[in-house]
Amino acid sequence: MSHPSRSNRKSGRTTRPAVAWAAHTITVINNCRERFIMQVPGHGTVSSGSGGSWSYQGDIRGVIASVGNSCDVNGVPCTSAEFSLVSGISSADITLIPPHKYNRSLRITLTNGKSKACQSSGCPSAFHQDGNDGLYQVQEANNPNSGIKLEFCY
Known part of the structure; x- marks a missing residue:
């Protein structure tokens, strides 16, 4: 993609207009009274009470987030949200694929209002196996x- 250039008459340099980057917001509501942990590849790990x-x-x-004092940085062995926030197509899911297993209720909601929720180990809206x-x-x-909103123990 070509961007229009502008010439700066004082310096003689050619400049390009600023490119706007996408801004993605993750909002977490943690009502569990346990530790929240989220791994954001390329940006580190976030942890909060x-x-x-x-x-x-x-x-x-490839972001993964979970709640529980025994959850590791990969969300194991807990109920976890997995998501990518991308300018083209953003996607999110709840995973209970082993070694993940149900420990707390979780609702995920994208900015467009589409959501999934899980309140039990047999949760029909969560991944239990790949595919x-x-x-x-x-x-x-x-x-x-x-953006995405994650609600734990909702």
Whole structure:
């Protein structure tokens, strides 16, 4: 993609207009009274007792988040949200694929209002094994500022 250039008459340099980056916000509501942990590849790990909001410039992919004092940085062995917030298509799901297992209720909601919720180990809206992404994922298309809300123990 070509960007128009402008010439700066004083310095003689050619400059390009600023490019706007996507901004993605993750909001966490943690009513569990246990530790929240989230791994954001390329941006590190976030941990909190109560939740909060975090914003990232540019796309973020492969994020995993969970609540529970025994959850590791990969969300094991807990109920976990997995998601990517991308300018093209953002997607999110709840995973109970082993070694993950149900420990707390979780609702995930993308900015467009699409959501999934899980309140038991037999949760029908969570992944229990790999495959069938269309059934278990929620998606949002063409929103450069897509975001997600995670509600634990809702």
